[in-house]
Amino acid sequence: MVSVCIATYNGEKYIREQLESILSQLSANDEVIISDNCSSDSTGAVIDSFNDSRIKFHTFVERNVISNFENALSRATGDVILLADQDDVWMVGKVARIMRELEIFDVVMTDCRVVDEQLNVLHDSLFEFTKPRVGILRNLVKNPYTGCCMAFNRKVLDAALPFPKNLPMHDWWIGLVGEIVGRVKLIDQPFLLYRRHGANASTLTMPSSFGWKKKIAMRVGLIRNLFGRFVL
Secondary structure: OOEEEEEEEOOOOOOHHHHHHOOOOOOOOEEEEEEEEOOOOOHHHHHHHHOOOOOOEEEOOOOHEEEEHHHHHHOOOEEEEEEEEEOOOOOOOHHHHHHHHHHOOOEEEEEEEEEEEOEEEEOOHHHHOOOOOOOHHHHHOOOOHHHEEEEEEEHHHHHHHOOOOOOOOOHHHHHHHHHHOOOOOEEEEEEEEEEEOOOOOOOOOOOOOOHHHHHHHHHHHHHHHHHHOOOO
């Protein structure tokens, strides 16, 4: 069984297109877990209009993206978990390819195409920018994980939850946990249209806004949390 986990907030503009691309690849027994951060637009109404029993909609009052994703993940009942954002579009064959890879690996991350609001291709490969590689030490230095491109099995989910407090990014944590408890596979083929627009993160080449002290503190925090969960 597949569980697709989505955190939404004021996503009325793109959520229909995203859900259509997801539901078309799922079986009747799969589920889409949506945790909505008290949207003030018509996000809920758009989702309700699908009238699809596979969609499980939950309102989450804490205004925090990471906690919102954690709420969705904690409600997943499937053996395979895929993360999704509210404004992207899944390409045909995404679920089938991930299911094949998860027969061998525990975490899978695919490449994606970067597109604009109208889905015009801006960059053929996000991997060209992020240059991801497997290896926990190098990935503590730089986060290579993009949540909306990730999938993992129940073993990784159970090891990753509950999230530690003050995580810098949920995808970073899940990826590192996956490297500790299992095997990670990077697929250099795009299976997602990764939409960039004014309401989400800006340019791919923009440097981090965090100062060096903050960056060090983030990594020290991750190491402490990983050590506390898997060593002590």
